[in-house]
Amino acid sequence: METQHFSYDNKIVKFFAYATILWGVVGMLVGLLAALQLAFPIFNFNLAYTSFGRIRPIHTNAVIFAFVGNGIFTAVYYSLQRLLKARMFNDRLSWIHFWGWQAIIVSAAVTFVLGITTSKEYAELEWPIDIAITIIWVVFGWNMFGTILRRRADHLYVAIWFYIATFVTVAVLHIGNSISLPYSWIQSYPVYAGVQDALVQWWYGHNAVAFFLTTPYLGLMYYFLPKAANRPIYSYRLSIIHFWALVFLYIWAGPHHLLYTSLPDWAQSLGVVFSIMLLAPSWGGMFNGLLTLRGAWDKVRDSATLKFMVVAVTCYGMSTFEGPMMSLKWVNSLTHYTDWTIAHVHIGALGWNGFLTFGMLYYLFPKMWNTKLYSEKLANAHFWVGTLGIIFYALPLYWGAIVQTLMWKEFTPDGLLAYPNFLETVTQILPMYHVRVFGGLLYFSGLFLMVYNLLKTAALGKCIDNEEASAPAIVTDTKRSKNEGLHRWLERKPVQFMILATVAILIGGAFEIIPTYLIKSNIPTIESVKPYTPLELQGRDIYIREGCNTCHSQMVRPFRSETERYGEYSKAGESVYDHPHLWGSKRTGPDLAREGVPGGKMYKTNVWHFNHMLDPQKMNAQSIMPKYPWLIKDVLDTSSTPAKIRAMTTLGVPYAEGYDLIANDDLRKQAEEIAADLKNSGVEVASDKEILAVIAYLQRLGRDISVQK
Amino acid sequence: MKIVSHYLQGIADVGFFPSISLLIFFLFFAGMLWWTFKKSNKEFFTEMESYALDEDGVNSSSEAKE
Numbered sequence: 001m002e003t004q005h006f007s008y009d010n011k012i013v014k015f016f017a018y019a020t021i022l023w024g025v026v027g028m029l030v031g032l033l034a035a036l037q038l039a040f041p042i043f044n045f046n047l048a049y050t051s052f053g054r055i056r057p058i059h060t061n062a063v064i065f066a067f068v069g070n071g072i073f074t075a076v077y078y079s080l081q082r083l084l085k086a087r088m089f090n091d092r093l094s095w096i097h098f099w100g101w102q103a104i105i106v107s108a109a110v111t112f113v114l115g116i117t118t119s120k121e122y123a124e125l126e127w128p129i130d131i132a133i134t135i136i137w138v139v140f141g142w143n144m145f146g147t148i149l150r151r152r153a154d155h156l157y158v159a160i161w162f163y164i165a166t167f168v169t170v171a172v173l174h175i176g177n178s179i180s181l182p183y184s185w186i187q188s189y190p191v192y193a194g195v196q197d198a199l200v201q202w203w204y205g206h207n208a209v210a211f212f213l214t215t216p217y218l219g220l221m222y223y224f225l226p227k228a229a230n231r232p233i234y235s236y237r238l239s240i241i242h243f244w245a246l247v248f249l250y251i252w253a254g255p256h257h258l259l260y261t262s263l264p265d266w267a268q269s270l271g272v273v274f275s276i277m278l279l280a281p282s283w284g285g286m287f288n289g290l291l292t293l294r295g296a297w298d299k300v301r302d303s304a305t306l307k308f309m310v311v312a313v314t315c316y317g318m319s320t321f322e323g324p325m326m327s328l329k330w331v332n333s334l335t336h337y338t339d340w341t342i343a344h345v346h347i348g349a350l351g352w353n354g355f356l357t358f359g360m361l362y363y364l365f366p367k368m369w370n371t372k373l374y375s376e377k378l379a380n381a382h383f384w385v386g387t388l389g390i391i392f393y394a395l396p397l398y399w400g401a402i403v404q405t406l407m408w409k410e411f412t413p414d415g416l417l418a419y420p421n422f423l424e425t426v427t428q429i430l431p432m433y434h435v436r437v438f439g440g441l442l443y444f445s446g447l448f449l450m451v452y453n454l455l456k457t458a459a460l461g462k463c464i465d466n467e468e469a470s471a472p473a474i475v476t477d478t479k480r481s482k483n484e485g486l487h488r489w490l491e492r493k494p495v496q497f498m499i500l501a502t503v504a505i506l507i508g509g510a511f512e513i514i515p516t517y518l519i520k521s522n523i524p525t526i527e528s529v530k531p532y533t534p535l536e537l538q539g540r541d542i543y544i545r546e547g548c549n550t551c552h553s554q555m556v557r558p559f560r561s562e563t564e565r566y567g568e569y570s571k572a573g574e575s576v577y578d579h580p581h582l583w584g585s586k587r588t589g590p591d592l593a594r595e596g597v598p599g600g601k602m603y604k605t606n607v608w609h610f611n612h613m614l615d616p617q618k619m620n621a622q623s624i625m626p627k628y629p630w631l632i633k634d635v636l637d638t639s640s641t642p643a644k645i646r647a648m649t650t651l652g653v654p655y656a657e658g659y660d661l662i663a664n665d666d667l668r669k670q671a672e673e674i675a676a677d678l679k680n681s682g683v684e685v686a687s688d689k690e691i692l693a694v695i696a697y698l699q700r701l702g703r704d705i706s707v708q709k
Numbered sequence: 710m711k712i713v714s715h716y717l718q719g720i721a722d723v724g725f726f727p728s729i730s731l732l733i734f735f736l737f738f739a740g741m742l743w744w745t746f747k748k749s750n751k752e753f754f755t756e757m758e759s760y761a762l763d764e765d766g767v768n769s770s771s772e773a774k775e
Contacts (some may be wrong), residue, residue, distance in 0.1 A: 237745045
C-alpha cells in the first residue's frame with residue numbers, strides 16, 4: 001500500500017484552545033458576578049446593563065457555548081485528525097468556523113447586555129444570531145464530514161460517533177426550538193405558545209445539556225482519557241451499547257423539566273420513565289471511563305491531567321444519578337424551583353465539563369508545544385483548589401435548597417402557611433449564597449493557576465502548527481463483506497451512521513412533540529382568557545428584556561402549599577396566547593402567575609409596584625431584587641406596537657382586523673388610567689414611561705381566570 | 710387536574726404512546742445486545758479498544774519528536 005505524507009493542522013487547535021481558556025475566564029468571571037448579585041444586590045450597580053436578569057444569560061451562554069463550545073471544537077479538531085489520519089478537510093472552513101463562532105459569542109454578549117433576548121433558557125439569542133449559528137454549525141459539520149470522507153482509517157472510533165451524534169442533534173434542536181416570527185430586524189416572537197412552547201423549549205433545553213455538554217465530552221473522554229493514561233478503553237462493547245442507548249433515550253426526557261406544570265400528564269410520565277432509564281447508559285459511559293484506569297491508578301497519583309479526568313468522570317456519574325432522581329415526581333416536587341437545580345447543573349458544569357476541559361488542556365499544551373508542562377505542582381494545586389471550589393459551591397446550595405423548600409411547604413397546626421412571607425425563606429438561606437461566592441472564587445482562582453501554567457508551558461516550547469504525519473492510503477470497500485457485522489460495517493459508513501443516529505433521536509422528538517400539536521385543536525379554551533392589551537404586551541416584552549423570568553416563575557403547581565401561597569393552580573388554557581411561555585424554572589423570588597388577581601393572595605396596588613421597582617430594598621430591607629430605576633425614567637417605545645400586534649395576529653392571537661393601526665390609542669388610554677391611579681396615591685409620573693407598561697402587565701397576571709368566578 | 714384529564718380524553722388511545730415508545734426501545738436495545746455479545750466480534754472489539762493509542766504510533770510517524 002502506498003504511504004501518503006500529510007500534516008495535522010495544529011494551528012486551528014491552538015486557536016480553539018486559547019479561545020476555550022479566554023471564554024472560560026470571562027464566563028466564570030460573569031458567573032462570579034451573578035453569585036455576588038444574589039448575595040449582595042448592590043452588585044447589580046443599579047444599571048440596566050448589569051442587572052441580574054441580563055447577567056445570568058450571559059453567564060450561562062458564555063460557559064455553555066463559549067467555554068464548552070470552544071472546548072468541544074478543540075477536542076474535535078485535535079482528535080478527529082488523528083483518529084482518521086487525515087488533515088481537516090478544508091483550512092478555510094476551519095477558520096470560518098473559528099472566527100464565525102467567536103463573532104457569535106461576542107454578538108451574544110452585546111445583545112444580552114442590551115436586553116435583547118427571547119427569554120427561552122439557553123436559547124436566548126435572537127433570530128439573526130440564530131441564523132448565524134445555523135450557518136457556522138453547518139460549516140463545522142461540512143468540515144467534519146469532509147474529513148471523515150477523506151480519512152485514511154477504515155473504522156470510525158467511538159469518539160467520532162459521539163461527534164456525529166452531536167452535530168446532527170444540535171442542528172435539529174437548534175432549528176426546532178428557534179423557529180420564530182420576526183417583528184423587527186432584531187427581535188421576534190416564537191411560533192409556539194404556552195404548553196407547546198414549554199414542551200419544545202425543554203425538549204431543546206434538556207438536549208442542549210445532552211448533546212452539547214454530554215455527548216461531545218464523552219467523545220473527548222474516549223479519546224483523551226486512554227491517551228493520557230496510555231491504556232486501552234475498558235470495553236468497546238460497552239461503548240457501542242451505551243452510545244446507542246444514550247442517543248436514543250436522552251431525547252425523550254425533556255418533560256421532566258415540566259413536572260406538575262400544566263403540561264399533559266402523559267408527557268410528564270414519558271419524561272419520567274425515560275429519565276430513569278437514562279441512568280443505565282450514562283453510568284455505562286462513566287464505568288467505561290473509570291475502568292479504563294484499572295491497574296493504572298498509580299498513574300493518577302502522579303498526573304494532574306488524570307486527576308482532573310477522574311474527578312470529571314465521577315462528577316458525570318453523580319450528575320447523571322441525581323438527574324433521574326430529580327425526575328421522580330415526588331423528589332421533583334421538592335427540588336424544582338430551588339437552588340438544588342443550580343447545584344446539580346454546577347456539578348455537571350464545574351466538575352464534568354470544567355475538569356475534563358482542564359485535563360484535556362494540560363495534556364494538549366505539552367503535546368502540541370513539544371515540551372513538558374511548566375509546573376506539575378501548579379497543576380496539582382489547581383486540581384485541589386478546583387475540587388474544593390466545587391464542594392464549596394454545591395454543598396451550600398443543596399443545603400439551602402432543602403431548607404427553603406421545607407419552609408415553603410411548612411404549615412402551622414392551624415393549617416396556615418408557617419412562612420407566608422416568601423422573603424423570609426430567602427433571608428434564611430442567604431448565608432448559603434455567601435458561601436457559594438467563596439466556592440466560585442476558589443474555582444476561579446484555580447483557573448488562573450491554569451492560565452499561568454499553560455502560558456508558561458507554551459513559552460517553553462514551540463507549537464508545531466503543521467505536524468508532519470504519514471499513513472498508508474486506504475482503499476475502502478463500500479460493500480459489506482460476508483462476515484462483517486452490521487455495526488462494524490456501519491462504523492465504516494459515516495453517512496449511514498449519521499442517518500441512523502438522526503432516526504434514533506427523531507423518534508423520541510416526534511413522539512413527544514407531535515401529540516402536542518394534535519392537542520392544539522382540543523385545547524380547552526378558557527372563555528375568559530383574552531389576548532394582552534397593547535400596553536400589557538409591551539410590558540410583557542420589558543419583563544422579558546429585564547429577564548424577570550430568571551427569578552420569577554409563572555406556574556402555580558397543584559399543591560396546597562402553593563395554592564395557599566399564590567392562589568389557584570395554573571391551567572394550560574391560560575397561556576394559549578403566551579408567545580413565548582414564561583413559566584420559568586427557578587424561584588429566587590415568588591411566583592407571579594397570580595400577581596394581578598384582585599383580592600388575591602399576591603395582589604399589590606399600582607403604587608406598590610411603582611415603589612417596589614424603583615427600590616425593592618425600601619419596601620423590604622432584606623430583598624435581594626435589583627432596583628429598576630430606568631423603567632421610571634425611560635419612555636416606552638410605542639413605535640413597535642403595530643408590528644408586534646401584526647406578528648401576534650399572524651401567530652393566531654385573535655386581535656380584531658386592523659387593530660394594529662389603533663392599538664397605540666388603547667395603549668395610551670390604559671397608561672393614562674394607571675398614571676391617574678398612581679397620582680391618586682401620591683406618585684406623579686408621566687404616562688409615557690416604561691414602568692406603566694410593566695405595571696399593566698403585572699396586574700394582568702392571573703386576572704383572566706379570576707373574572708370567571 | 711380537570712383540564713389535564715380533558716387533554717387525555719381528547720387523544721384517542723393516548724395510553725398507547727408510552728407503550729409504543731417502550732417497545733421500540735426494547736427491540737432496538739435487545740438487537741444491539743445480541744449483536745455486541747456475538748462471539749465473532751470479540752477480536753475486533755479488542756483491537757478497537759486500543760485504537761486511540763495506536764493512531765500516531767503504529768501507522769504514522771506523527772509522534773512528537775523528542
